[in-house]
Amino acid sequence: MTFSVSWHTLLDELDDLPEGATLITPLSHDRFRVTDVQEQRVVIEFLDRDIDETRPLQRDQFETLYRRITEEPGGFELDRLPPNADPYPAVLSVHPRFEIDEDQGMIAEKEGSTTSQLLDVRDESEESEEERTEPDLDVYADALLLVDALERHEMEVLEDMDTDALVNLYTLLSDVQRNANDLRKDVADVLLNRLHHDRPVSGPFGSVQRTTRRNRSLKDDEEVLGTLEGAGIDRERVLGVDRDKVDDALDVTELSESDVYEVEESEYVRKAEVDEERKETRLQGLKDQLAASEDEEAEDLRREIEDLEDRIDELTSFRTGAEVQE
Incomplete structure (x- = not known):
């Protein structure tokens, strides 16, 4: 053809x-x-x-x-x-x-x-009718609790916050960080199969790129010393196989790095940049859209938020043993 x-x-x-x-x-x-x-x-x-x-x-x-x-x-x-x-x-x-x-x-x-x-x-009306589902992810639940905590306290001056509030906030931040990092690694594993070049791949909020990490470890001491002696480097010069001394010796010989180092390479996804302004604009747009909307979907969403706040109160409030037995 x-x-x-x-x-x-x-x-x-x-x-x-x-x-x-x-x-x-x-x-x-x-x-x-x-x-x-x-x-x-x-x-x-x-x-x-x-x-x-x-x-x-x-x-x-x-x-x-x-x-x-x-x-x-x-x-x-x-x-x-x-x-x-x-x-x-x-x-x-x-x-x-x-x-x-x-x-x-x-x-x-x-x-x-x-x-x-x-x-x-897909038809926009069909998208609007789709039911909102809650993802079964630990980071999602922790993030909701964290958002609620951030909204309930004046965060401008941490020194003015009560100790118990700071303890709760620190705990939630730690949980979100741990769970988000686990999810980030899972996402990175999938992304590695889709990044086929060294140019950043962009999304609405930022970009990522494929990067190679090199890890070096010295070979057996006697092997390293024997290799260097064969190249005219006295054993005493690198006795103890100090990495800095070995690197100095490599600079004055024709030996390659792989002659004395076990070199391993691994690939990972590195964050290239974050468009904070774009994220803030998107978040503000969502807030404005919800505040200005008067349709049934917006009202349903407001009720969901109120129900969520009640659930959060129940989960995070402290009750004594006597109160529980009552």
Whole structure:
């Protein structure tokens, strides 16, 4: 199949997308929508960016990507995309024969129907009718208690708070930190399978990137000393195999680090940045929306909050043994 045929099939598929359909880029996970479909380009609009939100994607760039995918066995590695080019494979995945495998970091041509980077399109009224469910997570319950504690006390001057209030606050902060860190590690394990490059992947509140950590440990003392002596370094110079002395010796020899160190590498997800202003704006927007709304859903939410406060009072209030027996 020629590119011209594939291109016009893609344009037809884009024209048929439902209104409000949202796509997501495979590397940066930016959400965007197709706003215009033309013979020589596709115009998209990013939903999570404050600048450069509108961008044209040119036909000739799609053709270049098409040829790389079809000419290489197994498809094209997404890591090889130029910077800011990941909207192209996201749009191309709307074509019925092209599919992105984020776990493998590839886009390939397939036979038969394929999946795309199109997010689920649901009617807004259906979303509003969905029941709110409480996640079965320890950190969720601890966070609710912590929020309630923070709202009940004047936090500007901790020195003015009562000792029992400080004890409760410290306990809740410790529980939230421990449980949140456990959940953070679980999330990081999943993210590691989705980060295929050294560029940060952004979300609404911040970004993360894949980072390599190196841990060194010296080999057996006699092996290290023998290796250094063979390179002309006196045993007394590094006697005791002090790490600093070994490093000094490596600087004046042709030995490599791996000759005297056991080097292990492990990968982890590192927080790259946090958009505090975006978080504060989002939180304030939620508060304003609830305060201004007069519909039944908002009233139900207010009642849920009141019920939650009653439950928190019951859980956190101190009762003596005599009170319990009464």
